[in-house]
Amino acid sequence: MLAAGATLVSAPSARSQTANLTLTAVPGVKVGHHTIAERPTGCTAILVEAGATAGVDIRGAAPASAETDLLKPVNLVQQVFAISLSGGSAFGLDARSGIMRYLDEKNIGFKAYGSINVPIVPAVSLIDLNVGANPKIRPTADCGYRAAQAASTAPVPEGNVGAGTGATVGKSAGSARAMKGGIGSAAIRMPDGLIVAALVAVNAAGDVIDPATGKIVSGVRTENGKALADARALLTSGAIRQPARLGENTTLGVVATNAALTKTQATKVAEMAHDGFARAIYPSHTMGDGDAIFALATGTQTGNVDVSRVGALAAQVVADAIVRAARQATSIPGYPAARDLR
Amino acid sequence: MLAAGATLVSAPSARSQTANLTLTAVPGVKVGHHTIAERPTGCTAILVEAGATAGVDIRGAAPASAETDLLKPVNLVQQVFAISLSGGSAFGLDARSGIMRYLDEKNIGFKAYGSINVPIVPAVSLIDLNVGANPKIRPTADCGYRAAQAASTAPVPEGNVGAGTGATVGKSAGSARAMKGGIGSAAIRMPDGLIVAALVAVNAAGDVIDPATGKIVSGVRTENGKALADARALLTSGAIRQPARLGENTTLGVVATNAALTKTQATKVAEMAHDGFARAIYPSHTMGDGDAIFALATGTQTGNVDVSRVGALAAQVVADAIVRAARQATSIPGYPAARDLR
Numbered sequence: 178m179l180a181a182g183a184t185l186v187s188a189p190s191a192r193s194q195t196a197n198l199t200l201t202a203v204p205g206v207k208v209g210h211h212t213i214a215e216r217p218t219g220c221t222a223i224l225v226e227a228g229a230t231a232g233v234d235i236r237g238a239a240p241a242s243a244e245t246d247l248l249k250p251v252n253l254v255q256q257v258f259a260i261s262l263s264g265g266s267a268f269g270l271d272a273r274s275g276i277m278r279y280l281d282e283k284n285i286g287f288k289a290y291g292s293i294n295v296p297i298v299p300a301v302s303l304i305d306l307n308v309g310a311n312p313k314i315r316p317t318a319d320c321g322y323r324a325a326q327a328a329s330t331a332p333v334p335e336g337n338v339g340a341g342t343g344a345t346v347g348k349s350a351g352s353a354r355a356m357k358g359g360i361g362s363a364a365i366r367m368p369d370g371l372i373v374a375a376l377v378a379v380n381a382a383g384d385v386i387d388p389a390t391g392k393i394v395s396g397v398r399t400e401n402g403k404a405l406a407d408a409r410a411l412l413t414s415g416a417i418r419q420p421a422r423l424g425e426n427t428t429l430g431v432v433a434t435n436a437a438l439t440k441t442q443a444t445k446v447a448e449m450a451h452d453g454f455a456r457a458i459y460p461s462h463t464m465g466d467g468d469a470i471f472a473l474a475t476g477t478q479t480g481n482v483d484v485s486r487v488g489a490l491a492a493q494v495v496a497d498a499i500v501r502a503a504r505q506a507t508s509i510p511g512y513p514a515a516r517d518l519r
Numbered sequence: 520m521l522a523a524g525a526t527l528v529s530a531p532s533a534r535s536q537t538a539n540l541t542l543t544a545v546p547g548v549k550v551g552h553h554t555i556a557e558r559p560t561g562c563t564a565i566l567v568e569a570g571a572t573a574g575v576d577i578r579g580a581a582p583a584s585a586e587t588d589l590l591k592p593v594n595l596v597q598q599v600f601a602i603s604l605s606g607g608s609a610f611g612l613d614a615r616s617g618i619m620r621y622l623d624e625k626n627i628g629f630k631a632y633g634s635i636n637v638p639i640v641p642a643v644s645l646i647d648l649n650v651g652a653n654p655k656i657r658p659t660a661d662c663g664y665r666a667a668q669a670a671s672t673a674p675v676p677e678g679n680v681g682a683g684t685g686a687t688v689g690k691s692a693g694s695a696r697a698m699k700g701g702i703g704s705a706a707i708r709m710p711d712g713l714i715v716a717a718l719v720a721v722n723a724a725g726d727v728i729d730p731a732t733g734k735i736v737s738g739v740r741t742e743n744g745k746a747l748a749d750a751r752a753l754l755t756s757g758a759i760r761q762p763a764r765l766g767e768n769t770t771l772g773v774v775a776t777n778a779a780l781t782k783t784q785a786t787k788v789a790e791m792a793h794d795g796f797a798r799a800i801y802p803s804h805t806m807g808d809g810d811a812i813f814a815l816a817t818g819t820q821t822g823n824v825d826v827s828r829v830g831a832l833a834a835q836v837v838a839d840a841i842v843r844a845a846r847q848a849t850s851i852p853g854y855p856a857a858r859d860l861r
Contacts, residue, residue, distance in 0.1 A: 235588045238593060238594040238595045239589065239594065239595040239596065240588040240589055240594065241586065241589070242585070242586065242587070242588040242589070243584070243585035243586065243612060243642075244583065244584065244585065244609060244612075245584070245587070245588055246577045246582040246584040246587055246811075247581065247582055247583070247584070247809075251580060252580040252581065252582065253580045253581040253765065253806050253807070254581065266631060266637050267586060267619070267637050267638070267639065267640075268619065268623075268637070270585060270586075270616075271613075271616050271660075274612075274613050274616070274660075277609070277610065281610075288766075289608060289646060289648065289765065289766030290646070290648060290649045290654075290765070290766030290767060291649065293648045293649065293654045293766065295608050295609050295610070295646075295648075295766075296609070297609065298609075300585075304631060304632070304637075306631065306632060306635045306637075307632045307633065307635065312635045318613075318616075318660075423595065423631065423632070424630075424631030424632030424635065424637075425632060464595050465595070467589075469588075
């Protein structure tokens with residue numbers, strides 16, 4: 178399926194030690210995590226300090242979000258300067274404030290009026306309040322500031338970090354049979370210089386499925402907790418009737434490319450990128466998910482852009498990132514990780 | 520035009536001293552302002568602690584917003600517990616965090632998981648960073664918390680308060696010829712018990728026009744600053760070509776009713792309420808405005824609801840509130856108020 182010369186990585190073992198095949202493969206993109214010690218939660222700052230044309234598509238029915246209305250293609254602002262991802266449900270949107278402060282101190286933002294720059298930092302949060310002992314511990318503005326301070330162009334750390342720290346998967350039969358999710362990232366570098374990359378914080382009600390094999394990587398466990406139960410089979414057999422309980426789920430993604438896209442094109446790429454959720458998570462986009470994907474286009478790779486090509490690759494790296502998130506996750510009390518079931 | 524027995528107030532002089540004809544005319548709605556001393560800015564908390572079915576329509580092209588995606592009718596959450604309005608552009612969205620904290624301390628919110636409640640507090644901000652000396656002074660989470668603490672069912676204070684403290688109008692020919700905007704509120708009580716009310720923070724590029732007379736209440740001044748210039752005439756004559764400069768404008772509204780509306784119906788009411796902006800502001804809904812209206816339905820008035828009736832009345836009280844905002848405003852350095860030109 179891949180063009181000759183393309184580099185695509187979907188399993189950790191295949192990942193090169195030298196090439197950066199994470200979101201920061203796109204020049205101009207920095208990523209930083211801040212992980213909170215008191216409860217499994219945290220936040221992730223994706224910085225594009227030179228500005229990136231952006232779009233968003235929110236296809237889960239229970240989103241926690243900020244500064245997404247300005248991304249409607251008809252609206253004024255064309256570029257964002259960061260994206261905030263966090264745990265903590267709607268409370269965790271506070272991480273955005275800290276990222277804004279970090280950018281404001283550097284006077285980075287939309288030139289609003291005279292010398293006044295307003296950092297444009299859309300934000301989405303996932304709900305992890307049910308994980309760990311104290312739901313009152315949530316990412317704050319300080320979390321966002323520290324994540325921004327930690328941001329770098331190094332390959333993105335994956336697993337139980339940042340916004341994925343408290344993320345879990347496979348909750349279709351209740352959290353007692355769930356497993357650990359987390360952060361995954363993947364990138365593809367095309368021979369003509371096009372780069373498309375994704376970072377996903379996987380906190381799905383559903384199972385994580387590797388689209389390359391159709392096999393479940395992580396998800397609902399059997400009642401004895403020792404094997405994968407298969408949410409598809411549980412749903413189609415009628416064994417479960419509420420595959421996504423409320424207040425437990427939401428998968429968040431950011432796609433970045435060096436292509437030069439318009440805001441409308443970036444929005445289309447964000448939409449197509451959701452196909453990666455559809456392929457790698459079952460079920461996805463439920464009433465109990467706040468699934469959201471942002472697309473960022475830095476525009477350093479000029480020339481003809483085929484939006485469908487960027488969008489198709491975006492869906493692919495999103496699916497890859499989801500599979501990586503499941504494979505890179507490590508267990509926490511109550512939530513074993515995929516690597517533990519091998 | 521009014522039904523016999525209806526009480527409608529569009530001018531301060533006509534307002535009864537006894538009936539509450541502001542947003543808090545709707546039982547279950549509390550409003551509190553916090554006004555910041557260091558620069559003309561502030562925030563306003565609209566509390567509906569028992570929950571209100573809500574919708575939103577954002578029709579300006581430069582919005583600063585949070586928690587609006589969840590209000591899409593197809594999405595899960597049906598009720599909000601507060602709305603945050605603030606100055607300070609995107610920075611001012613922090614006021615929302617303080618309102619969330621206030622509600623969280625009372626354990627009010629969407630029942631997300633077990634005993635975990637998440638206060639649903641959509642927020643929008645207007646830009647007033649160009650007003651006063653120091654644009655680094657903006658509403659913070661503390662502002663929102665204090666506004667929530669101050670919230671009451673008393674008639675809503677209007678003029679230079681809360682989110683309207685730094686609001687200005689009539690900027691189509693530049694801020695040097697602008698005037699002071701602010702907060703206005705109006706309500707209508709129908710003989711059958713239906714109440715529809717509005718609160719608006721008027722920070723328009725355009726003129727404020729009283730739809731009852733077609734006359735300008737406040738707006739662009741003549742070059743000598745002593746009279747109203749008429750933005751309509753300036754635009755149609757070609758004297759001005761950029762009627763809404765960026766980084767100066769945004770009018771925010773909240774409509775409340777005691778009617779029992781579905782979320783989809785509340786969304787329709789928010790949409791129709793924008794007709795009040797169209798009637799009372801010229802020009803409105805520009806690329807340089809982030810104009811937004813929320814609709815809240817408390818549902819204590821049951822029985823048949825005609826959504827078009829509620830929406831038409833909403834547009835009317837929104838227009839009334841806009842006119843009141845201009846009339847209740849008081850001057851600040853550089854920005855005379857309507858009452859000063861009389």
